[in-house]
Amino acid sequence: MKGARVQGCKSAGVERKGHLHAYTRTRLHTYTPAHLHTYTLTRLHAYTPARLHAFTLTELLTVIAIIAILMGLLFTFYRPSQEQRKVFECQNHLQVIHRALRLYMLDWEGFPASPYDTLNDDKDSIPGSGVGLFDEDSTDGVDAQVGGLLALSSYLRSQRMLLCPSDPRTMGSNVLPDYSSYQGCDTGMEFKPGSRSDHVQPCPQGIPTYAITRFPPDTDCHPSGRDDDKDGRVDEDPINDTDDDQDGRIDEDPPNVLTPSLCGDQDRLRQLGISNVAPYFPVPTFPSDDTVVTWCVHHRYMPNTTTPNYVKGGVPADLVLYWDGQVRIQQMPISPDMAWRRKPNEP
Structure with a gap:
C-alpha cells in the first residue's frame, strides 16, 4: 500500500509538471512576436493621421504672435544689458588708468x-x-608735450586699457596706436580725439577730457x-x-x-598741474582728491546719433574719474566747461 501511494504521488507530480509545462507553453504562444506585432499595429491604427486633430489657423497665428512678443521683449532688454556690460568694462579701464597715473607720478614727480x-x-x-x-623747448623735453595718457603705455598691461568699449572708433582692428578714448576735445555733442603727433592742439567750443591745466x-x-x-x-x-x-x-x-x-x-x-615743474620744488603740491582726471563721453548717445544711450535721471551720463580713484556715473554737464568742475557728490 505504501509503495502504491508513493507511486501514485509520483504519477500525480508528473501530471502536474506536464500540466504546468503545457500551460506555460500556451501562454508564451499567446505573446509570440507575431502576435505582439499584430497587437501593436492594432493599437497604432487607432492613432493614424486620419484620426489626429490638426492645428487650426487661429492656433498657429496665436503661437506666432506669442513668439514675436517674446522676441521683442528679448531685444528690448538685451541692448541695455549689453551697454551695462560696456559701462562696467569702461569703469575698470578708468581705474587701471588711475593706478598707472599714480605710478607715473611717483617715477617722474609730475603728470604727463x-x-x-x-x-x-x-x-x-x-x-x-x-x-x-x-612749449618752445622741443629738444630738451621740458616744455614739450609728452602725449598725455598715451605716456602711460609702459604702465599698462595692454593699450586696450586706453579705449572705451562703447567708442565707435575702437570697433575693429584698425585702431590708431596714438588714440585714446579718454583724451580728446569734448564739445558736448561731439568728441574730437587728440593726437600725439601735434604739438599743441586747440579745443574750440569745448574742453579737453584729460589735461593737467584747465x-x-x-x-x-x-x-x-x-x-x-x-x-x-x-x-x-x-x-x-x-x-x-x-x-x-x-x-x-x-x-x-x-x-x-x-x-x-x-x-x-582742482587742476592736476598745480605746480608744473619737474621735479616738484621746493614742496610737492598735489591736487585735491575731488580733482577730475578725465571722463568718458562715449556712453551718452547711440553711435552717430543724438539718441540717448546710457542715461542717469533721464540725462545722458558720463563716467568720471577722480584723483582719489573713484569712478562715478554722472549726468552730462550743461556746458563743456562744467565737465571738469564736477564734484563726486553731484548727480
Missing part, C-alpha cells in the same frame, strides 16, 4: 602733459613783456603763472614778506594760482 596743455615749465618769458614762452596761459589761474613785475622771470617773488628777486619790491610777482586775491576761481586748485 596732454596735447592740449600749454606749459611754461622752465619759467621763461620774453623780457619786459610778461608773456611766457610756452585755464588759458597768461591768466592768473594758469599753473605756469605770469611775469607780473615784467622782469622776464615768472613767479620768482612769492608772498613771504621778502624781496626774493632782489629788485627792491616785495612779493610783487607771486605764484598766481596759489593766490586767491589774483585767481579768484573756486576751482583753481
